[in-house]
Amino acid sequence: MRGKTIDPEDWLTAVDESGFRATTVQETLIDIFARVEYPLSAEQAWDVARLARPKTGRATVYRTVEKLENLGLIRRVHGYQGCSYFVPTLPELMMLFICLDCGRAEYLDSQPLDELIKQSEDSSGHHITDSRLQLFGACADCQQNA
Amino acid sequence: MRGKTIDPEDWLTAVDESGFRATTVQETLIDIFARVEYPLSAEQAWDVARLARPKTGRATVYRTVEKLENLGLIRRVHGYQGCSYFVPTLPELMMLFICLDCGRAEYLDSQPLDELIKQSEDSSGHHITDSRLQLFGACADCQQNA
DNA sequence: TCCTTATTGAGACATGGTATCAATAAACAT
DNA sequence: ATGTTTATTGATACCATGTCTCAATAAGGA
Numbered sequence: 001m002r003g004k005t006i007d008p009e010d011w012l013t014a015v016d017e018s019g020f021r022a023t024t025v026q027e028t029l030i031d032i033f034a035r036v037e038y039p040l041s042a043e044q045a046w047d048v049a050r051l052a053r054p055k056t057g058r059a060t061v062y063r064t065v066e067k068l069e070n071l072g073l074i075r076r077v078h079g080y081q082g083c084s085y086f087v088p089t090l091p092e093l094m095m096l097f098i099c100l101d102c103g104r105a106e107y108l109d110s111q112p113l114d115e116l117i118k119q120s121e122d123s124s125g126h127h128i129t130d131s132r133l134q135l136f137g138a139c140a141d142c143q144q145n146a
Numbered sequence: 147m148r149g150k151t152i153d154p155e156d157w158l159t160a161v162d163e164s165g166f167r168a169t170t171v172q173e174t175l176i177d178i179f180a181r182v183e184y185p186l187s188a189e190q191a192w193d194v195a196r197l198a199r200p201k202t203g204r205a206t207v208y209r210t211v212e213k214l215e216n217l218g219l220i221r222r223v224h225g226y227q228g229c230s231y232f233v234p235t236l237p238e239l240m241m242l243f244i245c246l247d248c249g250r251a252e253y254l255d256s257q258p259l260d261e262l263i264k265q266s267e268d269s270s271g272h273h274i275t276d277s278r279l280q281l282f283g284a285c286a287d288c289q290q291n292a
Numbered sequence: 293t294c295c296t297t298a299t300t301g302a303g304a305c306a307t308g309g310t311a312t313c314a315a316t317a318a319a320c321a322t
Numbered sequence: 323a324t325g326t327t328t329a330t331t332g333a334t335a336c337c338a339t340g341t342c343t344c345a346a347t348a349a350g351g352a
Contacts, residue, residue, distance in 0.1 A: 021318050021329060043308075057332035062309065078224030079278060084308075097272055108270055112262045117281065120254050125286035126243055132225060133279045135263065140271035167298060167349050189339075203301035208340065230339075293352100300347065307340080316331065322324080 006088050008034040011073050018071055028053050029064050030073075038103050039077040039085030077105065079134050094131065099139035101146075106139070152234050154180040157219050164217055174199050175210045176219075184249050185223040185231030223251065225280050240277065245285035247292075252285070 011030045016022050028049050033040065040048075046061040065086060068074045077085040079098060087096065087105050094110040113133055121128050138146070157176045162168050174195050179186065186194075192207040211232060214220045223231040225244060233242065233251050240256040259279055267274050284292070 023318075023330065025331075055332075059310075060331055078229060083224060083229035095266065097266075097270065097274070099272070100275070106270075106272075108266050112265060116258045116262055119258060120241065120243075120281065124243065124252075124254055125289075126245070126252075126281075126283055127289055128243070128281045128283040129246070130282040131280065132282075134277065135266065135272075135274045136276040136278075137272055137274040143271075143273055169299065169349075171300075201301075205341075206300055295352080298349075305342070310337070318329075
């Protein structure tokens with residue numbers, strides 16, 4: 001993911017500590033998802049995984065993606081390209097920007113969002129436990145090259 | 147939708163003015179979507195539509211839902227229950243809150259969001275053309291009855 | 293009322309994702 | 323190291339959601 005790097009080792013230990021067995025499929029998928037710049041679907045991840053590990057099964061990839069999502073290591077992207085794409089989760093950063101030209105995803109600072117949510121809680125009386133904010137448009141690069 | 151009312155007549159004229167023919171299927175679906183309190187999938191809309199108009203076809207409902215979405219009359223809900231649910235669009239109000247207990251959807255004032263987006267544009271250099279903010283939690287009623 | 297053509301309904305089809313179950317391979321005790 | 327247990331895997335059948343096709347229907351203007 002742009003602007004930040006993720007260490008696959010950290011994910012491996014995270015998976016390990018959560019009680020699951022450490023397998024080569026997981027390792028493969030973690031390697032893939034920790035490095036992507038673009039949101040990736042489970043189907044696409046399967047294609048990529050088979051390059052490194054040809055007999056990888058489809059269901060296994062779907063299961064592993066679900067596991068990584070449940071562990072909070074990857075996040076589902078909701079929006080223009082559909083809702084079956086995933087990006088690595090960057091802790092504390094919640095606002096995801098997606099460029100509609102090049103497709104790249106980037107996290108933006110979410111501090112102001114926290115305040116906004118607190119404000120909404122006060123005015124509505126609802127108790128807000130989770131949020132999804134996604135922004136779409138043209139990234140700085142694509143604007144220049146347009 | 148909670149807290150606001152929508153006049154199905156306005157939608158009918160909107161569809162009419164956009165160059166489509168006025169049909170009974172459209173009328174039926176507009177009637178349904180203009181009144182829902184809960185996000186509704188196309189499949190569910192089909193079920194409801196057949197109560198009033200038994201021989202309504204499935205594909206037609208999907209096509210009409212897509213049309214209403216393209217016209218901006220209904221909006222896709224992205225989140226916990228999946229991404230295939232729709233709620234009526236309330237112009238100028240963009241922040242959608244969904245109660246995880248009772249499932250009801252409610253729009254919140256989005257003015258602060260506009261500022262937040264402007265702020266993000268300045269600091270990131272990206273040009274933001276669209277946004278999706280959804281909030282999840284327990285609504286005031288459900289908190290009381292818990 | 294007739295004619296033109298958008299819209300419809302039925303069902304075949306495509307896609308994305310899940311369930312089943314025997315085979316495999318981690319983890320651990322020996 | 324080796325064997326045992328059991329989570330994980332891969333192949334395949336299956337299901338759900340959504341799309342495509344095409345003849346039949348109905349909206350809207352002449």
